[in-house]
Amino acid sequence: NAGVTQTPKFQVLKTGQSMTLQCAQDMNHNSMYWYRQDPGMGLRLIYYSASEGTTDKGEVPNGYNVSRLNKREFSLRLESAAPSQTSVYFCASSGLTGTGETQYFGPGTRLLVL
Amino acid sequence: TQLLEQSPQFLSIQEGENLTVYCNSSSVFSSLQWYRQEPGEGPVLLVTVVTGGEVKKLKRLTFQFGDARKDSSLHITAAQPGDTGLYLCAGADMRFGAGTRLTVKP
Numbered sequence: 001n002a003g004v005t006q007t008p009k010f011q012v013l014k015t016g017q018s019m020t021l022q023c024a025q026d027m028n029h030n031s032m033y034w035y036r037q038d039p040g041m042g043l044r045l046i047y048y049s050a051s052e053g054t055t056d057k058g059e060v061p062n063g064y065n066v067s068r069l070n071k072r073e074f075s076l077r078l079e080s081a082a083p084s085q086t087s088v089y090f091c092a093s094s095g096l097t098g099t100g101e102t103q104y105f106g107p108g109t110r111l112l113v114l
Numbered sequence: 115t116q117l118l119e120q121s122p123q124f125l126s127i128q129e130g131e132n133l134t135v136y137c138n139s140s141s142v143f144s145s146l147q148w149y150r151q152e153p154g155e156g157p158v159l160l161v162t163v164v165t166g167g168e169v170k171k172l173k174r175l176t177f178q179f180g181d182a183r184k185d186s187s188l189h190i191t192a193a194q195p196g197d198t199g200l201y202l203c204a205g206a207d208m209r210f211g212a213g214t215r216l217t218v219k220p
Contacts, residue, residue, distance in 0.1 A: 042212035100145050105156030
């Protein structure tokens with residue numbers, strides 16, 4: 001049981017390049033999320049998916065697209081990377097526990113856009 | 115959307131000291147979660163509080179949910195270097211505060 005996995009762990013891009021961040025979970029969760037984390041700003045929600053086949057915008061969706069490929073996988077795409085997208089990206093999935101909805105996070109992808 | 119304010123932003127203390135960090139909102143929470151994040155890793159859930167006035171204890175950590183469900187606190191007794199990390203609160207809408215970065219010096 002690997003939980004939430006993310007690839008790649010690190011990436012350096014040039015301005016204008018594109019890339020896709022991959023995320024997979026093996027906990028059979030319906031909901032999945034993409035966050036970015038910048039110094040002093042905590043975690044900000046980019047997009048989320050409440051179930052397979054559905055996606056919704058979060059707080060900071062501009063410059064990103066997502067795909068919920070199936071129940072396990074939720075990818076984040078940067079079509080034309082900008083230096084402002086330099087950040088650490090976390091994927092999470094959530095499921096119901098005895099005390100409510102609980103999120104489980106992946107280890108993160110560190111992205112540098114030059 | 116609930117805006118969550120956490121204070122203090124940074125806290126540096128000596129091993130053995132006690133501390134309290136806070137999470138506040140102008141809106142009522144239906145539930146609130148506390149996470150700890152260590153360098154290079156994703157956040158890990160510590161606790162979920164749901165009922166106004168609720169107090170939960172997790173070893174040396176005590177979590178309190180305000181009676182009006184607009185604020186919460188995390189108290190650590192006899193802090194240890196292993197408590198070092200970023201402490202985050204999140205509302206039921208899965209939006210996070212900016213966090214309190216705690217450093218416990220040996």
